Amino acid sequence: MxxxxxxxxxxxxxxxxxxxxxxxxxxxxxxxxxxxxxxxxxxxxxxxxxxxxxxxxxxxxxxxxxxxxxxxxxxxxxxxxDPTADQAESYHASRASAVKAQQATHYANEQAKKREMEELHRDKIEKRRREKEAARRKRAEEDRERQRAAGEEVGDDGGGSESVRIEVPALQPGASNTGPPHSASSSSSSSGPSTGSALPPTPSDNDNQPDLSNVGYTIIIEPRSDSFAWYxxxxxxxxxxxxxxxxxxxxxxxPQTVLQESRCRVFEDLWRKGFYMGGGMRFGGDFLVYPGDPLRYHSHFTLTVLSTPSTTIMPLDLVAYGRLATAVKKAHLLGSWDGDKGEAEYASLEWAAFG
Missing domain, CATH: 3.40.1170 (MutS, DNA mismatch repair protein, domain I)
Known part of the structure; x- marks a missing residue:
């Protein structure tokens, strides 16, 4: 392996x-x-x-x-x-591409959801459309009735506007049949067949693309720098x-002090014995000592590390350690590192004899 x-x-x-x-x-x-x-x-x-x-x-x-x-x-x-200009430009281009891809995916999902909802509520949508159409016709009929009462001429379209007559010249041999009327008339007045008649503009690919400027996106920050060329x-x-x-x-x-070195040594000693270690500030100690993974087990001990085995402890501190550990259903462990023996020493405190 x-x-x-x-x-x-x-x-x-x-x-x-x-x-x-x-x-x-x-x-x-x-x-x-x-x-x-x-x-x-x-x-x-x-x-x-x-x-x-x-x-x-x-x-x-x-x-x-x-x-x-x-x-x-x-x-x-x-x-x-410091990144070079090319590296910075490539990075920003990739970020912009990622944002566009994210917006396109979000837009496609929203459109699919919209179509699904329209399909689900098709009957309601159709009913509402018919109601709107009936209301529009009713308003148009009321407008025509008011115009008749006022003696105005009423057209078939419900308004009094005049009809517009558009004459389209006959198509001449060889003329283009895809342009507007003015292009056909201009081609008929020419001496020969038209070869450069105006064509309607063809839609470009950009015209078919949806507007994604207002589509939201999430800013994703790369957690690791290893992929960067400048790292x-x-x-x-x-x-x-x-x-x-x-x-x-x-x-x-x-570590810099004797106490810090003692903490490192005691920590490693318990680690070698198979315990999991965590921070113990919330429970009044330096560390919490778990028999297994903290996701599966509660800690059995709160650990306070002393500089040396001969460090003086005040009686009030002993009482506080014992009562606090008992209150959180743990035993309090005192640990220290003996540099002469090259080993850790421990003592546990539990509050007992409750009456």
């Missing part, structure tokens, strides 16, 4: 984003990395409930993936070069395979 290439984490302003749905699925299924969807979805009203791409990763997730060779860090801003993530100084290299380039600056 061919080894999969490292996932590219697009970093901008010290935040790592995933824009590829295949990468998101791969990390979630194969490596228990969930992240948080933060992008809005078109035409969805509740944007705080249903979110889409990109996926934002926690700093601990980024460190874990890079240290284990699963992903690399990409300086997304440096990977975007190059493989150029030197853009992609980093280690946290240290990214930190020296100023692209990534986590």
């Amino acid at each position: 061919t080894a999969r290439a490292p996932v590219k984490l697009r970093v901008a302003n010290q935040k790592a984003y995933l824009w590829d749905l295949n990468d998101i699925q791969y990390l979630r299924v194969q490596h228990h990395i969930c992240g948080v969807l933060s992008g809005t979805l078109p035409q969805v009203t509740q944007q705080n409930v249903f979110l889409g791409l990109p996926l934002v990763l926690m700093p601990e997730e980024v460190v874990l993936l890079v240290r284990n060779g699963i992903a690399v860090i990409v300086d997304d801003r440096a990977a975007h070069l 190059d993530a493989d150029q030197p100084g853009v992609t980093f395979s280690s946290i240290e290299a990214a930190a020296s380039a100023g692209v990534w600056n986590y």
Whole structure:
């Protein structure tokens, strides 16, 4: 089986984003990395409930993936070069073509729906047409009655307009029979057969095209930049395979303190034990610890990470951790990283003896 290439984490302003749905699925299924969807979805009203791409990763997730060779860090801003004039023109042309295609499809769907509704309500439409025709005739008859009462001459067409008589000259041998009368008369006065008689203008293809200027369309933004000709993530100084290299380039600056390093180590330790990890801010901790995929399981623990195993904890904090975790039907887990032993240590808190 061919080894999969490292996932590219697009970093901008010290935040790592995933824009590829295949990468998101791969990390979630194969490596228990969930992240948080933060992008809005078109035409969805509740944007705080249903979110889409990109996926934002926690700093601990980024460190874990890079240290284990699963992903690399990409300086997304440096990977975007200035497009040339030809590239920009081609991009705008493709966007305009996509908009026209979308409008044409929308117009065709609307027309098909209109025909379907006309077919469904044909009887009602025909009845209304007959009613309008009867009303028009009734108004015309009332107009004729008023004209008769006023002593005016009433024509067959219901009005008093005079008839217009149009004389069409006889067609001469060799003359064109497709033009208006004046072209025929001009051809008869010529000395020979007419070879350049005026023809009615033939409709062009544009005359048959519907007006799509008022047809709505959706602006589609390409989520990934890989398809752009001016995007190059493989150029030197853009992609980093280690946290240290990214930190020296100023692209990534986590972890920096003992507490941050302890969080990364404890996070990775629980990850290696098969747990899924998520953000725990809503439940009063650093992380939530799930026994399986968060889409299927509730978390069992809220986790608070300490800098070292000897870090002092105030008694009020212990009470708060225990009562808060019990209130949300979880156990509170205290974790720390022992650098001397090279292992993580844990202690769990549960509020008991309710009387």
